[in-house]
Amino acid sequence: MDGEHMQIGEVAARTELSLRTIRHYEEAGLVIPSARSRGGFRLYTEADVARLTVIRRMKPLGFTLDQMRDLLDAVDRLDAGGETGQDERDGLLERVRAYERSANEQVDRLRIQLARAEEFARTLRTRLDRSAPPDA
Structure with a gap:
């Protein structure tokens, strides 16, 4: 990684969301990966992690x-x-x-x-x- 971007696995670990849930939120238009790697992997930034954290906090409410x-x-x-x-x-x-x-x-x-x-x-x-x- 380039230091600014994370793959979905790291984002899942940091947000305590499953890969499936992150992909679901992407499909729903709540979060969009900031970039894609050359191999097509989703890449996320700190802002994306913050956005997913907001979503994670809203869900149980x-x-x-x-x-x-x-x-x-x-x-x-x-x-x-x-x-x-x-x-x-x-x-x-x-x-x-x-x-x-x-x-x-x-x-x-x-x-x-x-x-x-x-x-x-x-x-x-x-x-x-x-x-x-x-x-x-």
Whole structure:
């Protein structure tokens, strides 16, 4: 490698995504390899790894591929700067804020779910401890 590019295996290891999942996200248009090697292998940059990390973080929160695509589009357009007018920029920022609110709502739901799961596990532990034979 040239130091700037990584093959898909290294990207998979760094993002904790399978090769199949990375290829699926590529087919869905969420990430596009930055280059190809002479042998046709996909080559990725740090920016591609960062993009896949965002996708990986969105997935367990229940975001759809379309929502991921929409958020990434908004972020890409904000990062590009360029000829973005203030109204367009404000609209893009509001889209990102909406995803932030949605992510926070899902995190709150997951915290409740985790607390209930932990309570259930404690209940089972208590039940097992009461049923254990006394030490000899």
